[in-house]
Amino acid sequence: GAGVSQSPSNKVTEKGKDVELRCDPISGHTALYWYRQSLGQGLEFLIYFQGNSAPDKSGLPSDRFSAERTGGSVSTLTIQRTQQEDSAVYLCASSLSGVYGYTFGSGTRLTVV
Amino acid sequence: RKEVEQDPGPFNVPEGATVAFNCTYSNSASQSFFWYRQDCRKEPKLLMSVYSSGNEDGRFTAQLNRASQYISLLIRDSKLSDSATYLCVVGTGTASKLTFGTGTRLQVTL
16 A cells, blocks of 8 residues: 555553554565554554564563564554553554654554543 | 653744754664654654755755764744654664654744
């Protein structure tokens, strides 16, 4: 597609439930990133995929968070046993390379009630 | 110390004013630099890359000072539509993650 596509755009879930967030990057972009942004806060790095290399998971806040990228394209971020502090906007970005900057999707706004 | 530091503002300026934002970064090995713009409840969008020699895009001028490890953004002839949060972004390595500052909020008024 023309841009980075994320779904769903909004998700309300009950505390303790699992959620899956999807990201479809720009075609041909080898790098894919997940960030989250809490209300009024900066962007917090979560995980980074580059081609076939092992992902950089250094930003994942706990083992309840995991992500995969299938076929070097679509990525899914999974949050298990959601907590209220997981409420945030989850942003996916893709890039040919970090030196060119990223293009972000419009994000998934997650609310845990 | 944060990897990328910015004055959060807000900067309140009248239309037509010139405003400048600065940003400092801690990693001297950083190689790529950007300014992003983020509107309220929207995703960040790339405003411009920052090159060592400095660069200009219309009313926007970006400069990099590697020795002092700071980046600046100058906006001339401010418009109401320039009201947004401006994020300073730094990358290390050729294809690694970018680190975002927390942003400087600009409000342009009539």
